[in-house]
Each structure stands twice: as structure tokens, then as C-alpha cells.
Amino acid sequence: MRVLAIESSCDETAAAIVVDGRLAESSIVASQVDLHARYGGIVPEVASRQHLAAIGPVVREALAEAGCTLDDLDAVAATRGPGLSGSLLVGYNFAKALAFGRDLPFLGVNHLEGHIYANWLMANGHASSSSANQDASSSSDDRDASPGPAGDPEPTFPALCLVISGGHTDLVFMRGHGRYQRLGGTRDDAAGEAFDKVGRMLGLPFPGGPQIAKAALEGGPSSLKLPRAWMHGTFDFSFSGLKTAALHAVREGRWDVPSIAWEFQEAVVDIVAGKTSRLAKELGAAQVLVAGGVASNTRLREELALRCAVAVRIPPPKLCTDNAAMIGAAAGFRLALGQRSPFEEDIFTSNDWARVGEA
Numbered sequence: 001m002r003v004l005a006i007e008s009s010c011d012e013t014a015a016a017i018v019v020d021g022r023l024a025e026s027s028i029v030a031s032q033v034d035l036h037a038r039y040g041g042i043v044p045e046v047a048s049r050q051h052l053a054a055i056g057p058v059v060r061e062a063l064a065e066a067g068c069t070l071d072d073l074d075a076v077a078a079t080r081g082p083g084l085s086g087s088l089l090v091g092y093n094f095a096k097a098l099a100f101g102r103d104l105p106f107l108g109v110n111h112l113e114g115h116i117y118a119n120w121l122m123a124n125g126h127a128s129s130s131s132a133n134q135d136a137s138s139s140s141d142d143r144d145a146s147p148g149p150a151g152d153p154e155p156t157f158p159a160l161c162l163v164i165s166g167g168h169t170d171l172v173f174m175r176g177h178g179r180y181q182r183l184g185g186t187r188d189d190a191a192g193e194a195f196d197k198v199g200r201m202l203g204l205p206f207p208g209g210p211q212i213a214k215a216a217l218e219g220g221p222s223s224l225k226l227p228r229a230w231m232h233g234t235f236d237f238s239f240s241g242l243k244t245a246a247l248h249a250v251r252e253g254r255w256d257v258p259s260i261a262w263e264f265q266e267a268v269v270d271i272v273a274g275k276t277s278r279l280a281k282e283l284g285a286a287q288v289l290v291a292g293g294v295a296s297n298t299r300l301r302e303e304l305a306l307r308c309a310v311a312v313r314i315p316p317p318k319l320c321t322d323n324a325a326m327i328g329a330a331a332g333f334r335l336a337l338g339q340r341s342p343f344e345e346d347i348f349t350s351n352d353w354a355r356v357g358e359a
């Protein structure tokens with residue numbers, strides 16, 4: 001089944017052609033990062049207007065790169081939420097209209113489930129990718145890592161999923177396709193949000209995550225020690241104290257940018273890798289599946305692999321940050337089960353794992 005998938009939940013307009021939820025024949029990402037950088041963050045109205053301008057060309061490019069036309073499609077899918085409403089509406093409505101006009105099945109996909117399913121794109125195929133307009137590849141420290149080798153085995157259940165992005169930091173137990181149980185998550189800032197805010201404090205360009213990772217390469221251990229909120233007895237996270245401590249360190253003026261970036265990144269990685277490995281062990285998970293933009297962080301990837309007793313699966317960086325191939329992957333599995341979304345269905349802006357699937 002060949003699916004056209006569209007993603008427009010935040011500041012990336014993306015389209016992909018995905019076959020059977022596993023093979024990405026194309027994956028086009030038009031990043032708006034340069035547009036928002038001057039404001040130091042995403043401006044929702046600017047984002048939705050840019051989606052309107054980009055969506056047509058991006059879909060055309062995804063079709064062209066896959067060497068197919070609308071006649072070759074079996075279904076259309078789009079991100080339904082969570083995300084910015086003005087951004088979601090553009091991709092969701094474009095996909096609906098296309099499905100309606102061509103009389104094709106239509107499916108709305110949860111963005112976070114999409115991030116998790118990027119782990120299936122690595123199996124049995126190869127995820128091609130290129131960028132349209134402003135190149136998304138300029139905003140990550142190591143995006144050139146190639147996808148997993150063709151013939152990779154599929155992820156195995158039960159799996160512990162770490163969804164770590166600009167909007168979410170969730171630990172979710174996945175017993176099978178579409179079955180989720182949230183066991184922990186952030187009580188305040190998401191990890192990516194903390195990276196972005198600390199990046200701004202350090203005077204680094206937006207988004208801060210990849211910039212901090214880059215600055216940290218020049219840093220190392222120093223007299224600066226930032227606090228780790230372990231939230232004992234829970235699998236929750238809290239990054240606001242760490243963020244405030246980083247702000248005090250910046251104001252104190254005793255440490256340079258690379259030293260603060262290094263210690264901040266180590267603190268986040270320590271907490272996230274520590275809690276994830278412990279929960280995986282406690283659950284007896286067969287694998288750990290990592291997903292979301294922050295999963296492209298090299299130190300986090302290293303430390304998760306080191307600390308987890310079971311296999312850790314992390315998509316290549318270009319499939320960790322927002323893209324439409326992951327939406328096509330999640331859609332592939334649900335469409336194969338016969339699931340469809342009614343044209344009356346609306347978008348949503350905040351997530352509830354219990355509604356994504358029965359545990």
C-alpha cells in the first residue's frame with residue numbers, strides 16, 4: 001500500500017511517499033527554521049502562513065522524487081495532532097481535500113506515534129531523504145548518519161519508547177502495534193524546550209538543541225556542576241530547575257559557553273538515559289525505541305546504548321526530527337488494519353496516550 005503522508009504540526013512542512021509503513025520512497029522536509037530564527041522561537045501565525053505557501057510544492061516534490069503520480073496512491077495520511085492548530089490545519093486539510101477529490105482512504109495520525117514508527121522505517125528498506133527550500137540539514141549536529149542497513153529486523157515487543165522532542169518527553173510502554181501506556185514524562189519543560197531555552201540564554205541561534213550539542217564539542221568537565229532532578233520513586237522528569245541553574249551560571253559569568261553547554265547536555269543525558277535504562281529493566285522490555293528531535297543528540301544516543309541492558313533502536317537523525325516518512329510509517333500499520341478517519345474529524349493540540357491506543 002503506497003501512502004502519501006503529510007506533516008505540518010510545527011515549523012516543518014513535510015511530505016513523503018511510504019510503502020507498507022516501512023519503505024520511504026521519498027521524504028521531503030521544508031524547514032522554516034530561518035524564518036523563525038530572528039524571533040528566537042516559533043511564531044504560530046508565521047508558521048501556518050508558511051505552511052500554506054510550501055505545502056503544494058513539497059507534495060509535488062515528494063511525488064516526483066518517488067517517481068509516482070496521484071494515480072499511484074492507495075491512501076493519504078496527515079498529522080492530526082498534537083501541535084500548533086494553525087499549522088496542523090494546513091496539512092490536515094490539504095490531505096483531506098486530496099483524499100476526498102481522489103476518493104482515497106484518509107487517515108489522521110498522532111504525531112508522537114509517528115515519531116515512534118520512524119523505528120520501522122529502518123527495517124526492510126531504506127529511507128531516502130532530501131530537503132526542499134531552506135535545508136533542514138543545517139540545523140542538526142549529525143544529520144548525515146545513514147539509515148539502518150536494508151534487511152534490519154523489525155522492532156520487537158514489548159518495547160519501552162522514549163519520545164523526546166521539543167514538545168514532549170514521555171516514557172511509554174508499547175505492548176504491540178498501537179498499544180500504549182504512559183509511565184512517565186516531564187512535569188514542566190520538555191527536554192527539547194529546555195535545550196532551546198538554554199540555547200537562547202547562551203546567545204546561540206534557534207533552535208538551541210543542535211547548537212548546544214555543537215558548542216559542547218568544544219567544552220568539557222569544569223568546576224560547574226548543574227543539578228539533576230531525579231524525581232525519586234517516579235519515572236517523571238523535571239527540567240525547569242536545571243534550566244534556572246543554567247541561567248544563574250550564565251549570569252555569574254565564570255564559565256564560557258562551551259563549558260555551560262557541555263554540563264547542561266551531560267545533565268539532561270544523565271537523567272534521561274538513567275531513567276530510561278532503569279524503567280526498561282523494571283518492565284522487562286525487549287527493546288528500547290527512541291524517537292523525537294532530541295533523539296538526534298549524539299551524546300544521548302551514546303549514553304542510551306551504553307546504559308540500557310537491551311537493544312536500543314534510534315532512527316538516523318533525519319528521521320528523529322519532524323518528517324512525514326514517520327507519519328506514513330504509522331499510517332501504514334493502521335491502514336493495514338482497516339482503520340480510516342472520517343472527513344468530519346478535527347485536529348487536536350494536546351496529547352493523551354490513552355486515546356492513541358489501548359494499553
Ligand code: KG4
Nearest residue numbers: 165166167192207209210293294297321322
Ligand atoms: O521532534 P522535533 O523535530 O519537533 C517536535 O515535535 O518538537 O524536535 C525538535 C526539538 C527541538 O527542541 C530541538 O532543539 C531538538 O529537538 N533537537 C536537539 C537536537 N536536534 C534537535 N536537541 C538536542 N540535540 C540535538 N542534536
Ligand code: ZN
Nearest residue numbers: 165292293322
Ligand atoms: Zn515532532
